[in-house]
Amino acid sequence: MDKSYDVIVVGGGVAGAHTAMAISKFSGGRFRVLLIDKNARSEFGKKTKTGWSCGDAVSKKSLDFACNALGISYGYPEIEHKVDGVLVYSPDHESKVLFDGDGYILNRRTWAFKQLEYLEKFGVEVLDGIDAQGLLANGGFVSGVYGKNITSGEDVRLHSKIVVDASGSASKLRTNLPINSFIEREIDKENDIIGTGRYIVEFELGEDDETWFHPRYCIIHLDQILAPGGYSWVFPKGENKANIGLGILRQLLNRRNRKLGVNDSLQSLIDKYLAINRAIRNAKPSTSPLDENNVFNIWQVPVRRQNDCLVANGYAIIGDAAWMPRPIDAGGIGPALEASVILGRCIVEALEDGDVSEESLWKYNVEYVRRRGYQMASFEVLRRYLQGLTNERISFGMKYFLSQEDVENIKRREHPRFPLLNSLIRYLLDGELRKRIKQDPGLAKGLRLTAEKSRRLISLYSQYPESPEGFEAWHKRFLAELQDAYERLSPQDS
Template sequence: MVDYDVIVAGGGLTGTIAAQSIAHYSNQNLKILSIDRNSEIFPGRKSLSGWTCGDACSKEAVDFMTERIKVQWTRPEIEHDVKGVMAFSPDKETTIPFDGEGYMLNRQKLPEIQNQRAKKMGVEFDFEINLTGLIYDEQQVVGVQGIDNKTKQPYKKTAKIVVDATGVTSMLRNTLKNSTKVEKRIDRRDLESTGRYIMYFEPQTKDLTEFDPDYCIIHLDQDIAPGGYGWVFPKGEKKVNIGLGVEKTLLEKRNNRLGKKDNVQSLMEEYLHRNPVIKNAKLSQDPEDINNNSGIFQVSVRRQNDCMISGG
C-alpha cells in the first residue's frame, strides 16, 4: 500500500500545473499530494528573496495550457498584456522582433491562485517540508523523504509516481539512482545568474528602445550582461520588471577586459541607472509584490532534458 497515487514534489510553476493537470485527466480519481518547503502563505517561492522571474510568458503557452492540459491562468495572476518582444543589438541598429502576444504574470499571486484551484480538484498539500531525496524499492522510486520543518521530524511519503518539480537546483534529480538516461546535473555554463527588480517609476522621456508599455524589451550587450541579456518588461505604464542575466565565466572575462569587479547586483544597478526613461524608480510596495520586489536566482538557459522519466 502506498500513501498516494501521485506525489508532486515542489509547488512552483511546474508543480501547480502538473498537480492540476493530473487531477483533471484522472477525473479527480487519483490521490495527489503536492509538497513544498514554503509555508502555506508563500507557496511556490523560489528562495527567501521571492519568486524571482522576468514574469513574461507567451499567450501561445497560456492558450496551450487552457486547451490542451486544462490548466487556466487568468487575472489577477496575469497582470499586464504585451504585443511581443523586441531584442536590440548593442548599438540598437539591429532590432529582432519576436511577434506574438504575451502576458506579464504576478508570480507571487500565481501559485496562490493555482493552489486554490488544485485544492478544489481534491489535491492535498503538505507545506514546510524540506525534501532531501527519493525512496526506492530496488530500481523503482516509491516515494520522497526529507524533514518536516514544523516538527523537525523526518518526513516520508510513498506514491506510485513521483513528479520532481523542485526546480533548477533539484535535490531529487541530482541524486537520482535508477537512471543513466536522465541528466542529473545542469552544466555550470548552462546556468545564468540572474536578478531583477519590480519597480514603479516616473517616465522621463519617450524612448521605445528603453521602455515600451506594450513590448518586452531585451538588450543584447556583452558589457551590460556578459553571456546573457538585459530586460525591461512592462507591468503597466509606470511599472516595470527590469533585470539581467550573466554567465559567470564570461562575466569574469568582461571584468578583466574592462578592469572592473562587477557582480550581478552591481550590473543590475548600473543597468537601471543608465535607462533614460526609468527615473525616480522605487521598489513596488504593492501587497502582491512586497515580498518579491528584488531578487537574484539561477536560471537554466539550455535545451530541455532529453529524458525526463525513470522508474516511478
C-alpha cells in the same frame, strides 16, 4: 509521518502545480495526488527566500494551451499586464527585431496563490513546509520521498507509485537519483547556468525613448558589457511599472571584469542597467501589496537543452528540474506549462495500465520532444555561439544577416536559417559591407555553421527513440553531433 499516494509531486512552482492539476483532471480525480513544497502556505511556489524570482513574461499561446487542457483560466491580478510582442535591440541600439505576438506579464506571487486555489479545487492534497531531501527506492523503482517538516523538524516518509520532480533548478532529487537511469544527474554549471536577477519597480516617465521602455512591448537588450553571455530586459507591468533585470554567464562576467579592470557583480550590473535607463526616472521598488516580499531577487536558470531523458522507473522530471527553459532566452514558463499537460496525460495512462516503469512513462519523452524539445539543442548551440561574440559583431550580424524569415522562424519556435548569408547580392551591392565581410569572414561562416548544425540536430530529434531500447545508440549519435558543433563553433572573441 508515513503515508501512501499514487503520485507525489515535489515542488509547487508552475511545473509542479500544473502537473498535479493535470493528473487530477485527466483521471477524473481517481488517483491520490500529493503535492509537497518547502515553502509555508503563505509563500506558496516561492522560488527563493527573496521571492518569486522571474521576468514574469509568458506567451499567450503557452498559457492558453495549459488553461484549455485543464479547463482553468487566469485573469487580473495574476495576469498583471498584456503585451503585443518582444523587441530585441542590438548592442548599438541601431537594429531592432520585433517578435510580435500576444503575451502576458504575470504577477508570479498572486499567480502562485491562484494555482494553490485550483489545486485544492481539483482535489490535490497540498502539504506545505516539507523539505524533500531524497528519493526512496525499492526494487529498481523510485517509491517515494523522504524529508523533514521544516517547522516541527519531524522526519517524513511519503510513498507513491510515481514521484514527479518539479523542485526547480537546484533539484537534489535528480542529482541523487538512487536507481539506474538514462537521466543526467548534473548540469555543466560553467556553461549552462545563467545567473539572473531583477527588480520590480515603479517610476516616473523620463525621456521619450522607446528603445528603453514601451508599455506594450517587452524590451530585450543584447550587450556583452552590460550582460556578458546573457541579456537585459525591461518588461512593462503598466504605464509606470516594470520588471527590470538581466542574466549573465558567470565565467564571461569574470572575463569581462578582468578585461575592463573592474569588479562588477550581477547586482551591480542590474543597478547600473536601471540607472542608465533614460526612459524612466526615480525608479523605486514597487510598494504594491501584489509585490510584497518580491521586489528584488537573484536566482539561476538552466539554459541547455532539456535533460536528454525525462523518465525513470517510477520517476519523472519537469520544469527547471529537467532544464526545460529555452536556451536562447531562458523562458521556462511556457515549456513547463506545456510539459505539465503532456506529463499529466502520460502518468494517468501509466497508472491506469498499472505499469509505472521507464518504458511505460517513455511516451512523455517522445511527446515532449515532438512538441517543444526538438529545437532546444539547436538553440543551445546558437546561444553558445552568440555568447562568444563581441558587441560589434552582434550588432553587425543583426543588421545584415537576420532576415524577416529568420524572425518568423524564431516566432514559430524554429531555428533561424540566416538565408541572407546565402544572398551575396547584399554584399556585392554595398562596398563598405564587402570590406567588412572580408575583414571578418568568421562571423558569416559561424552563423552559417550554427544554421547547418541546427538542421542536423533537429533531424536527429525527429529520430528520438520510441522506447528506452533505442536510447543509447541515439544518444551517442546526438552527443557526437553536439560535440562537433561545440568544437567547430568555439568562441572566437575571447
